[in-house]
Amino acid sequence: MKIRVLVFSILALLLGLAACQAGEDGPRLVSDWQPTAVGTRPLRIPDDTSQTVNLPEVPTREPTVTPVADVVIPTMAPTAVPVGVYVRELDGFTLHYPPAWEFEETEMGYLRLDDPQMDIVVIATSEYADEETTFATIKENFTSAGNGFLGVGNLHVVSEEEIPYGTEGSAQMALLEGDGAGEAFQIYLGYIEENARALTIVAVGKPGSIAARRTTLDLMVAQAFPGGDRLLGYDRNETLVLQGSEPLPRSLDPAQQTGSAADFVGLLYSGLVRLSPEMQVVPDLAERWDVSTDGTVYTFTLGADLAFADGRPLTAADVQYSWERAADPDTNSTTADTYMGDILGFREKLQGEADTIRGVRVVDDRTLEVTLDRPKPYFLAKLTYPVSFVLDSNSVADKDLEDWVYEPNASGPYVLADRSENEYFVFERNDKYHAPSALPRVVFLLSRIGNPISLFEAGEVDVAYLGAVDSLEVRQPSHQFHENWQTNTSLCTTLLQFNNTLPPMDDPLVRQALALSVDKEKLNDLLAEGTNLVASTILPPGMPGFDAELAEEQSANMNNVEVAQAALAASSYADGLPPLIISAAGFGDSERDDLNAISEMWREALGVEVSVEFLDPVDFKTVVAEERGHIVSYGWCADYPDPENFLDILYHTGSEFNVGGYTNSEVDALLEAARVELDVASRLAMYQEIEQLLLEDAAAIPLSHGVSDALVSDRVNGFVLAPMGVRLLPQLSLTTMGEE
Numbered sequence: 100m101k102i103r104v105l106v107f108s109i110l111a112l113l114l115g116l117a118a119c120q121a122g123e124d125g126p127r128l129v130s131d132w133q134p135t136a137v138g139t140r141p142l143r144i145p146d147d148t149s150q151t152v153n154l155p156e157v158p159t160r161e162p163t164v165t166p167v168a169d170v171v172i173p174t175m176a177p178t179a180v181p182v183g184v185y186v187r188e189l190d191g192f193t194l195h196y197p198p199a200w201e202f203e204e205t206e207m208g209y210l211r212l213d214d215p216q217m218d219i220v221v222i223a224t225s226e227y228a229d230e231e232t233t234f235a236t237i238k239e240n241f242t243s244a245g246n247g248f249l250g251v252g253n254l255h256v257v258s259e260e261e262i263p264y265g266t267e268g269s270a271q272m273a274l275l276e277g278d279g280a281g282e283a284f285q286i287y288l289g290y291i292e293e294n295a296r297a298l299t300i301v302a303v304g305k306p307g308s309i310a311a312r313r314t315t316l317d318l319m320v321a322q323a324f325p326g327g328d329r330l331l332g333y334d335r336n337e338t339l340v341l342q343g344s345e346p347l348p349r350s351l352d353p354a355q356q357t358g359s360a361a362d363f364v365g366l367l368y369s370g371l372v373r374l375s376p377e378m379q380v381v382p383d384l385a386e387r388w389d390v391s392t393d394g395t396v397y398t399f400t401l402g403a404d405l406a407f408a409d410g411r412p413l414t415a416a417d418v419q420y421s422w423e424r425a426a427d428p429d430t431n432s433t434t435a436d437t438y439m440g441d442i443l444g445f446r447e448k449l450q451g452e453a454d455t456i457r458g459v460r461v462v463d464d465r466t467l468e469v470t471l472d473r474p475k476p477y478f479l480a481k482l483t484y485p486v487s488f489v490l491d492s493n494s495v496a497d498k499d500l501e502d503w504v505y506e507p508n509a510s511g512p513y514v515l516a517d518r519s520e521n522e523y524f525v526f527e528r529n530d531k532y533h534a535p536s537a538l539p540r541v542v543f544l545l546s547r548i549g550n551p552i553s554l555f556e557a558g559e560v561d562v563a564y565l566g567a568v569d570s571l572e573v574r575q576p577s578h579q580f581h582e583n584w585q586t587n588t589s590l591c592t593t594l595l596q597f598n599n600t601l602p603p604m605d606d607p608l609v610r611q612a613l614a615l616s617v618d619k620e621k622l623n624d625l626l627a628e629g630t631n632l633v634a635s636t637i638l639p640p641g642m643p644g645f646d647a648e649l650a651e652e653q654s655a656n657m658n659n660v661e662v663a664q665a666a667l668a669a670s671s672y673a674d675g676l677p678p679l680i681i682s683a684a685g686f687g688d689s690e691r692d693d694l695n696a697i698s699e700m701w702r703e704a705l706g707v708e709v710s711v712e713f714l715d716p717v718d719f720k721t722v723v724a725e726e727r728g729h730i731v732s733y734g735w736c737a738d739y740p741d742p743e744n745f746l747d748i749l750y751h752t753g754s755e756f757n758v759g760g761y762t763n764s765e766v767d768a769l770l771e772a773a774r775v776e777l778d779v780a781s782r783l784a785m786y787q788e789i790e791q792l793l794l795e796d797a798a799a800i801p802l803s804h805g806v807s808d809a810l811v812s813d814r815v816n817g818f819v820l821a822p823m824g825v826r827l828l829p830q831l832s833l834t835t836m837g838e839e
Contacts (some may be wrong), residue, residue: 115164115493185210190300190326190335192225195319208549208557217312219304225325228297228559234271234290237299241275241286253277254286262321268293270320276306282332283307289320296558298326330542331523336835339815339828342554343543345521351504353488354425354432359738359824360485366513366526366541366828368488371399371418371467372479376819376827378641378740380479384413384510384533385467385488394474394777401465406531407491408509414466417510419459420492423448426456437748438738440483443470453762474775475783480739512536512829521546536829552810561812562564567627570808574630583810585820588632588640590737591805595681595697595730596749596759597798603677604729608670610797613730615663616704617697623803626693631807633657634801637745641822644742653794660704667705680728685713693802694732723758731759736805737823742786748769750798761798776836 183198194210196202200221201213212221242254254277264270268291275286287309289300300323302309302316309316313468328335349355353364360373370387385399405413424437426448440446443458458470481487490507507515513526513536524543528536545561552572553561556579565573573584603609619633621778635653638645656662667673679701681694698709714722723731735756737744747770748754752762769789776782793799808820811818814834819827 105210130601136234137694167496187225187326188331190225190296190328191324192296192326193322193324194223195322196221197315208553208559210620214304214308214312217308217733219302219306219308219312221300221302221316221319223298223300223319223323223559224295225298226556228292228295230770232297234273234288237290238273238275239286241288249483257285262317264291264321265293272317272320274309276545278668283319287313288317289316289323291320291323291325293325295328298323298325302406304800307580310534311754327575331525333525333540333542336833337539339538339541339831339833340559341543342551342560342563343540343545345526345545346524347373348500348504351419351507352500353485354430354435355500356485357434358485360826361484361824362485363524363526363543364485364488365511365824365826367507367509367511367515368485368490369511369532370482370485370488371401372482374480374483374740374823374825376821376825376830378643378822380483380826384418388479394476394775395471395821397469397471397478399460399467399469401467403465405533408507408514408529409491410531411491411493411508412464413489413491413510415461416464417489417492418467419461419492421458422487423456424490425486432486434484434486438481438486441471441473441475441478441481443472447739460688474777476775476777476779477743478740480744484738512826513541516540519615534829538828541597541828552580555583555810555812558812561815562818563810565808565810567630569627570630570806573808573810580810582810584813585811585818586806586808587820587822589640589807590639590740590823591734592634592639593631593734593802593805594637594638595800595802596733596761597800598727598729598731598760599798600760600762601727601729603670603672603679606670606672607796608666609676612667612670613701614667614800615659617802618658618702619802620658621700622693622696625696626804627803631803631806634804637749637793637799637801638742638786639737639804641740641741642737642745643740644783644790646787646790649787649791649794663704667709676705678708679730679789681711681730681732682723682726682728683711683713683732684716686716687713689713691732720756724755726762727758731757740823742783743774743788746786746789746793750793759799763792763796763798765799766792766796 130164176231180430183196185194185196185202185204186192190481196212197214199215201210201215205211210223210225212223213219214221228274238256242256254275257274257276259271259273261269261271271290274287275288277286278285283306284304285304287302291298298321300316302312306785314400330338330340350358351363351367353368356362356364359365369383371383371388372380374382384401384405386402388399389398390396399415401413401418407413422439424430425432425439426445428449428451436446436449440449442456444453444456445458447453448456458472460468460470490512494506495503495507498515505515505518509515509529509532512529512532512534514529515524515529517523517525522545524545526541528539551560551565551570552569554560555563570586572578573580574586575581578584597604597610598607599607599610623629623631623633632640635657636646636650667676681698683689683691683694685691694711697710701707701709712726712728714726734747735745748756750757750761750763750766751770752767766789769785769792772791773782773785776785807820807822808819814830816834817830821827
């Protein structure tokens with residue numbers, strides 16, 4: 100049940116501060132003021148309309164103490180925001196307040212105002228309303244908690260009133276009173292629902308202070324505007340709102356970024372193919388493709404009438420230009436070799452040994468022929484990675500990165516319509532894209548501070564991605580947002596990789612002893628509150644080739660100290676292990692609870708001393724190759740849904756991502772054979788055999804598979820929490836706010 104949690108979370112602060120400010124002498128008083136009758140006032144609704152309504156007469160009250168001069172609240176100017184008026188740009192939430200009051204917009208998203216003369220503290224919040232929260236439920240939550248609540252006893256309603264608001268609505272006010280530390284307190288509540296939003300104003304002070312400011316508080320409520328269905332001036336009913344972070348310029352370049360198609364580049368650019376949420380390779384700019392019988396030549400046919408966002412035709416030559424640019428050493432792509440190095444001649448250009456990629460040929464405007472160095476059944480899956488996405492040479496060539504990434508001529512489903520550094524990015528639908536999105540607009544709010552659940556509750560974001568602690572909350576069936584919760588195992592594995600070229604890791608029995616004596620359940624509880632999936636295999640569930648039977652067999656031997664001790668006793672190091680070093684990404688002052696716990700497990704079970712050596716995380720892959728210890732702590736998430744992306748990249752002797760330095764000639768031979776096997780069933784069976792060999796040889800200790808959790812608004816249709824980053828947003832639609 101959504102009950103203005105924010106109000107209660109800060110009420111303790113308000114009560115404590117109000118009591119402290121009032122002091123023993125009571126509120127400070129000024130004796131030369133007489134109340135002034137408040138007449139009819141115009142109220143401007145800031146929603147890009149000329150609609151105005153008249154505020155009702157607010158009756159004059161006789162104060163119970165000599166009052167302080169009230170401050171007239173200014174009317175909002177039509178083109179500028181004067182002192183004493185707060186307007187939230189995101190949604191139009193407007194609040195008038197006395198200019199002499201101290202004002203603060205807090206990081207938690209609420210407004211705080213302090214009346215320095217009358218020692219009153221006021222907070223105001225505006226968020227999306229729901230059916231279960233009403234003015235009555237808010238009062239009930241204050242009064243039901245009143246006995247002893249924050250030191251305030253006998254909190255009860257003294258008076259209530261309701262006045263017209265807008266054209267058909269009403270503003271509701273109530274006065275609550277209680278006592279704390281032997282002194283009386285009053286809490287003023289104001290509440291408005293308008294445009295599917297609810298505004299709550301809470302003022303705390305001594306009874307005399309609240310009485311003296313009652314006219315001002317009533318006007319604050321009557322002249323407030325909770326906000327409309329607008330965001331940055333855009334219709335909120337046509338706008339999906341997400342959290343994000345300020346991107347580096349290079350992360351907006353498909354060739355230089357290192358994320359997935361779910362990032363900003365996936366909205367702005369497209370490739371020949373893409374991944375569906377079901378992890379299937381499907382057409383994008385290419386409407387079809389043919390593959391030669393030997394699996395080395397791919398002939399792509401582009402869709403008819405493709406165009407960039409400015410209307411310029413998009414042809415096969417643009418695909419060729421984009422790939423040649425990715426292979427250019429001056430582009431400094433760190434992903435081009437991994438994802439496009441299978442194309443004949445690609446690596447030669449990347450290494451500066453050729454001027455062009457000889458395996459890419461433009462046949463005509465709609466036809467591109469691509470030749471591989473060998474058959475690679477996973478080639479299409481690799482092309483779903485952004486490094487192969489298509490750029491407009493006219494808008495990119497001969498320009499500095501910062502001069503074009505913020506004004507891109509998009510080939511993808513969206514264009515960059517607006518941005519403000521560290522505040523927001525606005526993406527508008529690209530109507531020139533061959534399959535225009537059902538979602539007109541996506542706004543990313545950048546660097547938003549606050550708990551994801553709170554931001555979701557306030558309606559500030561439509562999808563909130565959760566960490567372990569928050570996901571534990573929403574997994575409870577009793578949680579108010581449990582029905583909005585989605586979860587899925589990601590294609591990620593956290594593991595320890597053994598350097599089997601360095602004694603004592605050269606003895607497989609030692610590696611097995613270490614693997615068998617790790618309590619993975621305990622680690623999962625320690626690091627992820629038990630929300631991740633304990634791993635018994637290297638391949639995560641959801642990855643093609645995942646072997647459920649192998650996972651079950653491996654699970655049976657997890658955390659088996661007796662078998663671990665027997666393995667060590669049978670090894671060539673039965674008389675004792677030398678000290679071991681775990682290499683991990685971090686700096687000298689880093690702390691790793693997981694590695695400390697594992698070290699203690701090994702010390703207790705096997706009597707071995709273990710130390711952690713932290714290496715530069717910025718270039719960890721390069722540094723660890725030169726300075727790796729006996730074991731390397733590493734995590735890997737799939738970039739395309741193929742077991743080659745895990746097993747070959749992590750464990751082939753020649754792979755740059757083989758950070759553990761593991762080497763095994765039998766495994767290498769099988770990996771090389773699986774690369775070129777064209778029969779799907781046979782190929783997956785080969786990877787299952789490879790993984791079994793790796794686990795039997797204790798090449799690594801898989802610790803956990805990541806789990807993703809998110810809250811998804813009821814108004815978002817078609818959202819799927821995919822196991823890896825896919826370009827999902829163009830497939831979504833929105834239900835208009837207020838619709839059933």
